[in-house]
Amino acid sequence: MNNVFTIKRFGALLLKECREFPANFGLTVLSMNGIYVVFLLASLLSSSSPGVFSRLTFIVFMTVMALVFSPSKLYGTVNHKKKGLHYAQLPASVLEKTLSMFVVSFVCVALSMLVSLFVVDTLFYLLFPSYTSGFLFANSWEGVFSGKVFFDMFLIQSLFVLGNMVFKRQKVAKTFAVLMGFALLLSIVAGLVIKSIGIEAVERFVEILLDNFPQELENSDWRGMGSLSSLLSQNSFVRALVIGKYSIGGLVTASCWFGTYRLIKTTKY
Amino acid sequence: MIQINNLTFSYSKNNVLRDLSLSLTKGNVYGLLGQNGVGKTTLLKFLAGLQKSTKEACLVNGFHPYARQPEFLQDVFYLPEEPENPVGTVNQFVRNNGPFYRGFDYEQFCSIMERFEVDPRKKFRDLSAGQQKKAHVSYALALNTKILLLDEPSNGMDITSKSVFRSTVAGHISEEQLVIISTHQVRDLENLIDPVIILDQKQVLLHASIEEITQKLCFITASKEPEGVLYSEQTPLGYSLVKANTTGADTKVNLETLFNAALKQREWFKEHFKNGK
Numbered sequence: 001m002n003n004v005f006t007i008k009r010f011g012a013l014l015l016k017e018c019r020e021f022p023a024n025f026g027l028t029v030l031s032m033n034g035i036y037v038v039f040l041l042a043s044l045l046s047s048s049s050p051g052v053f054s055r056l057t058f059i060v061f062m063t064v065m066a067l068v069f070s071p072s073k074l075y076g077t078v079n080h081k082k083k084g085l086h087y088a089q090l091p092a093s094v095l096e097k098t099l100s101m102f103v104v105s106f107v108c109v110a111l112s113m114l115v116s117l118f119v120v121d122t123l124f125y126l127l128f129p130s131y132t133s134g135f136l137f138a139n140s141w142e143g144v145f146s147g148k149v150f151f152d153m154f155l156i157q158s159l160f161v162l163g164n165m166v167f168k169r170q171k172v173a174k175t176f177a178v179l180m181g182f183a184l185l186l187s188i189v190a191g192l193v194i195k196s197i198g199i200e201a202v203e204r205f206v207e208i209l210l211d212n213f214p215q216e217l218e219n220s221d222w223r224g225m226g227s228l229s230s231l232l233s234q235n236s237f238v239r240a241l242v243i244g245k246y247s248i249g250g251l252v253t254a255s256c257w258f259g260t261y262r263l264i265k266t267t268k269y
Numbered sequence: 270m271i272q273i274n275n276l277t278f279s280y281s282k283n284n285v286l287r288d289l290s291l292s293l294t295k296g297n298v299y300g301l302l303g304q305n306g307v308g309k310t311t312l313l314k315f316l317a318g319l320q321k322s323t324k325e326a327c328l329v330n331g332f333h334p335y336a337r338q339p340e341f342l343q344d345v346f347y348l349p350e351e352p353e354n355p356v357g358t359v360n361q362f363v364r365n366n367g368p369f370y371r372g373f374d375y376e377q378f379c380s381i382m383e384r385f386e387v388d389p390r391k392k393f394r395d396l397s398a399g400q401q402k403k404a405h406v407s408y409a410l411a412l413n414t415k416i417l418l419l420d421e422p423s424n425g426m427d428i429t430s431k432s433v434f435r436s437t438v439a440g441h442i443s444e445e446q447l448v449i450i451s452t453h454q455v456r457d458l459e460n461l462i463d464p465v466i467i468l469d470q471k472q473v474l475l476h477a478s479i480e481e482i483t484q485k486l487c488f489i490t491a492s493k494e495p496e497g498v499l500y501s502e503q504t505p506l507g508y509s510l511v512k513a514n515t516t517g518a519d520t521k522v523n524l525e526t527l528f529n530a531a532l533k534q535r536e537w538f539k540e541h542f543k544n545g546k
Contacts, residue, residue, distance in 0.1 A: 082349065088319060268319065268320055
């Protein structure tokens, strides 16, 4: 028997976890949809028509919130001394458990949230067509739901998936606190670096950078995030920053999932 | 089937197990007895791969348990004293999890549940504590794993259910299986447990079959406390006594008295029983 990975066993595990998904996360999806309905109704009552961009932003925000909370809702008991025994004893390999965790906590959660929120939005438009600015589907929402956005969502969730395995209680709050700690540390380091090289040097560097930016930038439509991004990427420094961001992001995501794999493998009960 | 060699475990400066060695073979229902905190549950967790051990110290069914490989997990199941109750109905849980074990038999699960008079269509949260325990025990038995580790399985069960549990275990366990039952309720499981393992002071104090125990010990009741006995305790009917079997008498083992006698006469038991093997 292959003790690392078999499609049959992985499929069975994924199917089992998908079957349990509505009971474990259905209420959260419903609550999130409820919040979105309240947001739409509030906009309606205040007679301000919710625009496409604000609706899409709200949907992305709700999806990110669901992704942040889903690891602890779906797999919160995995490292619990008593409650985690069923999971630890389930005859599937660590790789299969990790992959299934990824599919359920990212793919299933993102899909269920986006589909349900779009359905709610469509129903809302059908009920109050004069108050909303059209179907979301009829608008160019590719800019909001681009690969970059999903990459960022996955990165954020990976951090919370690892936090879910590291902490025993108050997993989301503790992970958030640790991330804030890191952010604070990074800003202190950045401050010290700027102080050591001198603020004038930094200002000169920024001026050189701005001089090298494309002229079209001044006349561009700032709401068109896609076109702004493509203009900025013409600058070699920005391009290097973007590559650096994705490289570090990819590394952090991979490290989080490897850490999760190791913790599933080595947790003692 | 299970080989433990010089297993040592401690936490927070407490040494729970020290150089513990055991060899257990299939076809037996082992009774694991011991006072609170001697490491019974810890030992079961080692065997289930839930605690870290080295391959040399613990080998179960040919596998290093802590590696938790699927092939190992398919044939070992540990039921804790207070299992976590899943969300949803008993049936949903069993149908979702059972098929991962190669020996799982849903019909058998239903038949055991019927004998326990518990409705598997009910949600766990709608069952009483005793019924929840019965549902978990039914599931554990229906998995038909080669090694079944039960921690206080009869706790919370009513008198009838304890009897059903005894007969179910006795009736369903094959020669290819090994069951370890850790319990304080020795009276509940008399006639089921054989051999007996008593853990004490971080080690195995007694590891012997019922036959070996009856060959070496006599269990008798008397109205007066005679001299020259290994152990005696007062009961409403007189005295329950344990003495060395020097006449070859064949008496029925009283597990509770045996346990108390072993703790009282540690040196005698260590001298007369070859432990750990």
